[in-house]
Amino acid sequence: MQFAKNMKIDEAKKYVADKLEVDPFQLTEENYIRDIRDKLGIGIITGLPGSAMGMSAKMNMEDLLGIKIKNCEHFRNQLKR
Amino acid sequence: MGDGRRVRMTKQQIIDDIHAGMADGADAARVPELSEEEMERICEIVCDKNKIVSVEPGKEVVLSKDAGTTKFNMANNGCGVGIPSTGLLDGQLIYERCFAFDSMEFAWMDYSIKPTKAVIDFMLINYEQMSQMTTMPLVMGAMPNMGLYFAPDGPHANPTDLMREFKIEESMAASEAAADQLTNDIGYICERIGEVGCEGFDFDTTASAGDAEFVATLRGIENYRKIDPEAYIECGMSAENVLGIHGSMEYDGKIVAGMYPHEQVKLVEKAGANIFGPVVNTNSSRSFAWNVARSAVIVKECEKVSNIPVHVNLGMGVGGIPMCELPPTDIVGRSGKILIEIANVDGI
Numbered sequence: 001m002q003f004a005k006n007m008k009i010d011e012a013k014k015y016v017a018d019k020l021e022v023d024p025f026q027l028t029e030e031n032y033i034r035d036i037r038d039k040l041g042i043g044i045i046t047g048l049p050g051s052a053m054g055m056s057a058k059m060n061m062e063d064l065l066g067i068k069i070k071n072c073e074h075f076r077n078q079l080k081r
Numbered sequence: 082m083g084d085g086r087r088v089r090m091t092k093q094q095i096i097d098d099i100h101a102g103m104a105d106g107a108d109a110a111r112v113p114e115l116s117e118e119e120m121e122r123i124c125e126i127v128c129d130k131n132k133i134v135s136v137e138p139g140k141e142v143v144l145s146k147d148a149g150t151t152k153f154n155m156a157n158n159g160c161g162v163g164i165p166s167t168g169l170l171d172g173q174l175i176y177e178r179c180f181a182f183d184s185m186e187f188a189w190m191d192y193s194i195k196p197t198k199a200v201i202d203f204m205l206i207n208y209e210q211m212s213q214m215t216t217m218p219l220v221m222g223a224m225p226n227m228g229l230y231f232a233p234d235g236p237h238a239n240p241t242d243l244m245r246e247f248k249i250e251e252s253m254a255a256s257e258a259a260a261d262q263l264t265n266d267i268g269y270i271c272e273r274i275g276e277v278g279c280e281g282f283d284f285d286t287t288a289s290a291g292d293a294e295f296v297a298t299l300r301g302i303e304n305y306r307k308i309d310p311e312a313y314i315e316c317g318m319s320a321e322n323v324l325g326i327h328g329s330m331e332y333d334g335k336i337v338a339g340m341y342p343h344e345q346v347k348l349v350e351k352a353g354a355n356i357f358g359p360v361v362n363t364n365s366s367r368s369f370a371w372n373v374a375r376s377a378v379i380v381k382e383c384e385k386v387s388n389i390p391v392h393v394n395l396g397m398g399v400g401g402i403p404m405c406e407l408p409p410t411d412i413v414g415r416s417g418k419i420l421i422e423i424a425n426v427d428g429i
Binding site for chain 1: 179209213220273
């Protein structure tokens, strides 16, 4: 959100926390946020087979945060369906 | 100390150095001084008896990167750890999933605009594939590094050599010509990276060749913003003030030579960047307390006047960190905590 909307740190944390429906304080609560991230399909750092990562996680992030990510747009434009 | 040595100081010596460093910074940058309470807080953090010092939960900030994953396979003269690896590829994933980095740069090993231009197709095809595997924001990055455009490495006469011969006008003309070429090269790269959906660009170590390089980069950012309104653009500096190698270069009607972070950020903001990276140089003859207080007072004003997020440069030789190859862990944590708590930075 800092890159996409020029948000300063507190505003960016609140924006993301609101979208994830958590308290900003919980964004850095490792074990708690890991489960939320897995549930929402926005990527976790451990290698869990079947869990969203990379492009699929970024596309889920776009929907959740209400933004467009350029390389997701590029990927969609390459699809022929 | 600023050279990495561990020294013993009394609490009063630390307090005196905090006051002196803060006053030196406020005077150099012409910014308001810190309050007594803020300096007392710096003292508390400096004197913390724990080796690992960090912020309270909830006060964490995000990290962006200088030179991306090139540190994996470079030798120590490039600040690298010398692991034979493909940092551009697996390195991105290691930073994302082992180091939990918040964003990363896709950077060529010769981390400058000029050499990156020569390998742009290599960069594009690899970026395109890595963008499908990574989750964090992934931008391209390079130093503008205008020094490479001067003799003996580039086509333009060296301005400092010309100055030694008292050829002042020729020196200024050489800087202007190199700046035009740098702006054009930034334009070429930024246009090409759009072909693969690149998210943006990190202009790192900006103005290392002085005021003409700063103006060339600002023009490059302005042009990039015009062709890509959604690009993620970060601009980090090379030093605390802009060296006047040319002396009269202007951007937005202002002479940039001599500008400090709170003035630099307004031009970076005007050019269209999303994130600014201020630098405060470390004095290697002074104590950590002196250096970090000096950094805090300069960066605090920059953060205060900025409308975009500020990611302070915090590494060897800048931001209060000693100028040595292996920055002491206890110092790195304290610098970060002080710049987050006192200067209110948005990232590092």
